Amino acid sequence: MPESGFRRNQLGLVGWLSGGRYGIERYAFTLHRLTGLAILAYFLLHILVGSSRMLGEETWNSVMERLDSPVFRYGEFLVYLAFAFHALNGLRLALTELGFFLGAPRQPVFPYTSSVRRQRPLFVLVMIVAAVVVVLGGYDFFFAHPVK
Amino acid sequence: MRTRESTLWTWHLLAGAVILVLLGLHMFIMHLSGLGGSGEEDVLSYSSVMERSRALAFVIVYILLLGVALYHGLYGFRKIVFELTLSEGVERAVTVLIVLLGLALFVIGSYATITAYAM
Numbered sequence: 001m002p003e004s005g006f007r008r009n010q011l012g013l014v015g016w017l018s019g020g021r022y023g024i025e026r027y028a029f030t031l032h033r034l035t036g037l038a039i040l041a042y043f044l045l046h047i048l049v050g051s052s053r054m055l056g057e058e059t060w061n062s063v064m065e066r067l068d069s070p071v072f073r074y075g076e077f078l079v080y081l082a083f084a085f086h087a088l089n090g091l092r093l094a095l096t097e098l099g100f101f102l103g104a105p106r107q108p109v110f111p112y113t114s115s116v117r118r119q120r121p122l123f124v125l126v127m128i129v130a131a132v133v134v135v136l137g138g139y140d141f142f143f144a145h146p147v148k
Numbered sequence: 149m150r151t152r153e154s155t156l157w158t159w160h161l162l163a164g165a166v167i168l169v170l171l172g173l174h175m176f177i178m179h180l181s182g183l184g185g186s187g188e189e190d191v192l193s194y195s196s197v198m199e200r201s202r203a204l205a206f207v208i209v210y211i212l213l214l215g216v217a218l219y220h221g222l223y224g225f226r227k228i229v230f231e232l233t234l235s236e237g238v239e240r241a242v243t244v245l246i247v248l249l250g251l252a253l254f255v256i257g258s259y260a261t262i263t264a265y266a267m
Contacts, residue, residue, distance in 0.1 A: 033228060040221040047214070047253050051260030053201060054267070057194045064192060080179060087168055094161050137179050145190075 025116055025123060032089050035082035042079045077141050081134055088130040092122050156223060163220040170213040201264035214257040218250045 011018070019026035052063045095101055101122045102115045177200075178191055190196060200206045226246050230239060 033224075036221070036224050037228070040225055043217060043221055044253065047257045051256055053194070053197050054260045054263040060194045060197065080175070083171070083175065087172070090164050091168060094164060097161065137175070140179050 023116060025120075028089055028123065032086060032093070035086040038082045039079060039086060073141075077138070080137050080141070084130045084133040084137065088126040088133070092119070092126045095122065160220055160223045163216040163223075166216045167213070167220055170209055171217070173209070174213065198264065198267065201261070202267070204265070207261055207265045210261045211258050214261070215254060218254055222246045222250045 017030055019030070049063060049067070053060050092101075096115075096119050101119045103118045106113075226243060229242055234242065
């Protein structure tokens, strides 16, 4: 692979986690990956747990009983947090990938502006929306359906 | 030039957009339903789960969501693993394993969804 032009990730985990000089969007990128992996792990289990409904009411209730603990309940809320961040940040990434919110191409005249800064209002906006989604979901988790 | 990887990446983006809508709907039903004053209803009770499972619209949404979410998640996982700069042989093996895992989970999830619909 390196011969075809790809650069090796010689920094290993540090290369994945460090934001370097790229600002808050680089940490959002790292968090996007971590939340993606967490959601994927949850989703694979969710498929198996959800599939148990075809085995009848007794099996379903037994599975739900096993999962009915504060650990799983709070864990589920963490997954919800991860979903809110990953979904809204992913929307920003898709929009900027397609060229939206970056402004028109311009000559590199001093003082330089970067496309990262041009899309920052979008980043702030999606994080505010994510926070609202988290607050609404938090109300549902902890007040409308409180942990027993 | 459009390569196989760029095509897969485009599908990854499109799958993300579909997930945003369908999973948003799923999250609203499962985790925001209490906001409308229906806090007493347990969305995870067997009767409630089966009521949704027997609705054709839910069956279609579940299977579609299962497919696109598996693709989006497993493709993203594959891209992260590939950053370890593996040899081409290992990359191929990882791809095969991920595809098999995805297909197996899709079959299990779809089978459960169709079986529950017919119950």
